[in-house]
Amino acid sequence: MRIQRFPWAGIRIEAGDTSVVIDAVTRIPAKFGGSKEPMFPLETFGRTDAVLVTHMHEDHFDPEAIIAAYGPDIPVYVPEQGVEAARAAGLRRVTGSRIGAAYELGGDVTATAALSVDGVGDPQVAWIVEAGGRRAIHCGDTLWHGYWWSIAAAHGPFDAACLPVNGAVLELPGRIPSGQPICLTPEQAVSAAAVLQAGVLIPIHYGAIHHPPIYRETPDIAARLEAAAAGRVNLNLLRPGEMLEV
DSSP states (O other): OEEEEOSTTOEEEEETTEEEEESOOSOOOGGGTSOSSOOOOGGGGOOOSEEEOSOOOTTTOOHHHHHHHHOTTSOEEEEGGGHHHHHHTTOSSEEEEOTTOEEEEETTEEEEEEEOOOTTSOOOEEEEEEETTEEEEEOTTOOOOSOHHHHHHHHOOBSEEEEEOOOOEEOOTTSOOOOSBSSOOHHHHHHHHHHTTBSOEEEESOSSOOBTTTEEOOSOHHHHHHHHHTTTOOBOOOOTTOEEEO
């Protein structure tokens, strides 16, 4: 199994002749100030057999880019509450995923939808991809929750955990500010990876967005990750485009 990091929160997983992408986007919404890092057409990273989506936010679901790169008939798996929106966007082969359901994606690759908690209360799943005896999990933009132990018991250990790390604090119009992060902080991501018994933590969901006061990324991410992971979790700060074999 080979894991390639995309900009922002996306990844691509290759196993044999089969590949899948998760949360692959080519843009960051203007309301968040656009992207602070380069973005690329999805075809830059190669072909794929299926697209997995953790949730329907614009920085995780980019139907125009999916259609441009892979065509409208690429199989796309979204939380079941997002099926209508995905089809309305022009995607023709949309499957609504339910927690605990497993889907065969080709070759010996399977994807299982697991519990995840969205920071603003919208439907979200984590995706577990298995192939060739290897297992990786991608948790979208989850915040800290109490399901880590049950996920580990049911599906772990994991060879890799792709977890958000930017601890973003939001001040959205019409919502009372909480001052609390809506996704994992660096320290929380390390703790989650440890509970999941991950062979390596691959940080995602950082670097592209920092647009105060609407969206504030937590500071010193790399240094805090390295300090928290020392002696506890293997850490690999993949840059966009880089690939890791697990």
